[in-house]
Amino acid sequence: MGLLEGKVAVITGAARGQGRAHATRFAEEGADIIAMDICRDVPTISYNLARPEDLKDTVAAVEALGRRILATETDTRDLQAVTEAVDRGVAEFGRVDVLVANAGIGDSYSRAEEMSEESWLTMVDINLNGVWRSCRAVIPHMIRAGGGGALILTSSSAAYVGLANLGHYSAAKAGVVGLMQSLAVELGPHMIRVNTLHPTTVNTPMALNQATYDLFLPGAGLSADSVEDQDQVAEAFKGLNAMPVPWIEPVDMANAAVYLASDWGRYVSGTQLRVDAASGVK
Numbered sequence: 001m002g003l004l005e006g007k008v009a010v011i012t013g014a015a016r017g018q019g020r021a022h023a024t025r026f027a028e029e030g031a032d033i034i035a036m037d038i039c040r041d042v043p044t045i046s047y048n049l050a051r052p053e054d055l056k057d058t059v060a061a062v063e064a065l066g067r068r069i070l071a072t073e074t075d076t077r078d079l080q081a082v083t084e085a086v087d088r089g090v091a092e093f094g095r096v097d098v099l100v101a102n103a104g105i106g107d108s109y110s111r112a113e114e115m116s117e118e119s120w121l122t123m124v125d126i127n128l129n130g131v132w133r134s135c136r137a138v139i140p141h142m143i144r145a146g147g148g149g150a151l152i153l154t155s156s157s158a159a160y161v162g163l164a165n166l167g168h169y170s171a172a173k174a175g176v177v178g179l180m181q182s183l184a185v186e187l188g189p190h191m192i193r194v195n196t197l198h199p200t201t202v203n204t205p206m207a208l209n210q211a212t213y214d215l216f217l218p219g220a221g222l223s224a225d226s227v228e229d230q231d232q233v234a235e236a237f238k239g240l241n242a243m244p245v246p247w248i249e250p251v252d253m254a255n256a257a258v259y260l261a262s263d264w265g266r267y268v269s270g271t272q273l274r275v276d277a278a279s280g281v282k
Helices: 019-028 053-062 079-093 117-145 169-192 210-216 227-238 250-261
Strands: 010-011 031-036 071-072 096-103 149-154 192-199 270-275
Touching: 010 019, 010 079, 010 117, 019 031, 019 053, 019 096, 019 250, 031 053, 031 079, 053 071, 071 079, 079 117, 096 117, 096 250, 117 149, 117 169, 117 192, 149 169, 149 250, 169 192, 192 250, 210 227, 250 270
Parallel strands: 010 031, 010 096, 031 071, 096 149, 149 192, 192 270
Antiparallel strands: none
């Protein structure tokens, strides 16, 4: 019996990176998955987002573990679409026990006084409003079922560490903490637990892309396609963390989410779980 045997989890941003790691780790622990991902690019972001083929790979990975998965190309900026995807999954699987609100974007680096309004609004709409929309779609099902549940909201070390050129990202991720705290109070009587996860840099395309290379080592002429250049960037990233690592892996986030979703964390609610290599206390 896995830690999540018989549970159903909604995972946003599930096509690759952290989202796929959540889907496969939850499946390993016995959960069925309702997966969503936008599967197309966002104009304000320089790096490529996931593609439909990536979401199909997540489906194949979950099914290879013997679990069921319903996957849709869904934009968390669309409340109706998110609600329909959740409702469809509940109709098929009969329940929803966990939400991992993971979908998010990075990049579009800029000082606040130079940032375009489109970049600000897009970042907040996906990284904060999209989290609320996902919760809004899931919570009524959990309350009606009466069996409790777990909402796991992806925030960031940027919620409590000042980072230049990321004002919109930091504001959105700090907003996720405020949302979590309110939801933990509102939903506690229903035995629905709500927590945030706070990663440092994670080894995904959202963090390791050309715009990030140019920000950390301007003028160095490094290429995000070069394995050798990644070693130089890794040294720069180590400066963010107290532990001598440049970044963590998606599975590190997924393992933390399994803890929060399982009975191991049955009374853990209203907390900010840092998986940040001690960057927040450096």
